[in-house]
Each structure stands twice: as C-alpha cells, then as structure tokens.
Amino acid sequence: MNEAKKSDRAPDRVPGQTSDGPSTSRQAAGQTGMQPPEQVDAPASLGAVSGHSERSGQSDRSDQRPLADVEAFESLPASLNPLWQKTALVSLVALFLWCIAWEIWLAPLKPGGTFMFLKALPLAFAIRGVAKGSLYTLQWSSMLILLYFMEGVVRVASDPPGPSILMAWIEIVLSSVFFVAALAYLRPAKKAYKQKHKSKKHKAETQGG
Numbered sequence: 001m002n003e004a005k006k007s008d009r010a011p012d013r014v015p016g017q018t019s020d021g022p023s024t025s026r027q028a029a030g031q032t033g034m035q036p037p038e039q040v041d042a043p044a045s046l047g048a049v050s051g052h053s054e055r056s057g058q059s060d061r062s063d064q065r066p067l068a069d070v071e072a073f074e075s076l077p078a079s080l081n082p083l084w085q086k087t088a089l090v091s092l093v094a095l096f097l098w099c100i101a102w103e104i105w106l107a108p109l110k111p112g113g114t115f116m117f118l119k120a121l122p123l124a125f126a127i128r129g130v131a132k133g134s135l136y137t138l139q140w141s142s143m144l145i146l147l148y149f150m151e152g153v154v155r156v157a158s159d160p161p162g163p164s165i166l167m168a169w170i171e172i173v174l175s176s177v178f179f180v181a182a183l184a185y186l187r188p189a190k191k192a193y194k195q196k197h198k199s200k201k202h203k204a205e206t207q208g209g
Contacts, residue, residue, distance in 0.1 A: 080133070084185035088138065089130050091178040095148060096123040098170060107163040119151075135189050142182040149175040 099120035104113035122144060129137025148171055155168035 079188050080185060081188075082133075084181045085130070085133050085138075088178050088181035088185060089127070091174050091181065092123060092127060092130055092141070092145075095145075095171065095174040095178065096120050096127065098167075098174060099123070099148075102167045102171075107167050119148075123148075133185075135186060138182045138186055142179055142186070145175045145178050145182075149179070 097120075100117045103109070103117035103119070108114055109116060123141075126137055126141035126144065130141060152168045152172035152175065156165055156172070159165055159168065
C-alpha cells in the first residue's frame with residue numbers, strides 16, 4: 001500500500017528536464033549533446049521577404065511595357081516629306097468642294113440639288129489634321145477616302161450617260177491621289193516606329209537575359 005501511494009505521488013517528468021524550469025532543461029540538453037532549437041528573428045526574416053517581394057514587383061513592373069499611344073507615334077523622328085502632305089491636303093480639299101458642287105449644282109440626282117452633298121461632311125473633319133500634318137488624322141482619313149473611291153466606281157458603272165459619269169471619274173482620281181499621298185507621307189513614320197519598337201524589345205531582352 002505504501003509503495004502504491006509513493007508511486008501515485010511521484011510527478012511525471014520528461015527525461016532531461018528538472019524541476020527548475022526551462023533553464024535547467026537547456027543545461028541538461030547541453031550535457032546530453034542536444035542543441036536547443038534556434039530562435040528565428042521574425043522582423044529580420046519578414047524584412048528579407050518583403051524586400052524580395054518588392055524587388056520581384058519592380059521587375060514585374062519593368063517587364064510590363066505600355067503600348068505606344070498616339071502622342072508617341074506623333075513624336076517619332078522621321079524624314080517626312082512635306083510635298084506629300086501638301087498633295088494630300090490639296091486633293092482632300094478639292095474632293096470636299098467637288099462633292100458639294102457635284103450634288104448641288106453640277107450634276108445632282110434631281111434638279112435643284114439633294115441632300116447627297118452631306119456626303120462631303122466627313123471630309124471636313126480631316127482637313128484640319130491633314131493641314132497640320134497629323135499622322136493620326138492621315139491614317140484614319142486614308143481609310144475613309146476608300147469610301148469615296150468606291151462610290152465613284154459605283155456611279156461610273158450605274159449612272160446613266162451624262163455629266164454624272166465625268167463627276168464620278170474626277171472623284172475617283174481625287175480620292176486615289178489622296179490615298180497615295182497619305183501612304184507615302186506615313187511610310188517613313190511607320191518605318192521609324194517599327195525600328196524604335198524593335199530596338200526597345202531587343203534592349204529589354206538583353207537586360208532580362
């Protein structure tokens with residue numbers, strides 16, 4: 001009975017730990033050859049992780065290169081020929097006035113003129129930009145002018161013989177002159193833009209490699 005009571009009173013002790021607490025456990029660990037677990041400096045580790053994330057974020061942002069906008073395209077150093085710009089401007093203004101005169105006085109569909117002269121209105125929005133040599137305006141107006149070219153072809157093929165056929169042929173000529181002049185004026189700028197974009201891409205690849 002006494003032995004059973006003694007065994008009940010005996011506290012459970014972990015091997016290598018004394019009743020003095022954690023300090024004696026460290027001493028016991030040193031005597032047995034075991035090393036206590038190292039304490040990690042939490043702030044320092046967090047700082048290292050945050051610094052790594054910032055550097056990775058900066059590299060990601062550097063890889064995300066924005067696309068070239070209209071202003072960057074306009075400011076490209078290119079040998080633009082002002083003769084092509086003037087040719088495009090003259091043909092555009094001539095086509096604008098020709099469409100108005102055609103549908104009101106020269107050969108309207110009905111005597112006294114019709115509202116067909118309003119077809120010249122889109123050309124008015126391009127005159128100012130073409131006069132300033134805006135590359136953006138010349139781009140979209142070169143696509144717009146194709147509508148007038150197609151209209152001239154349709155009128156030549158469908159209108160009855162008369163002065164309207166001559167009007168349509170003049171519309172075809174003026175729209176063709178503007179289209180060729182606009183493309184010739186834009187060609188050096190597009191070539192310079194492609195070279196600039198290619199050099200930037202090559203530079204980014206060399207830096208990344």
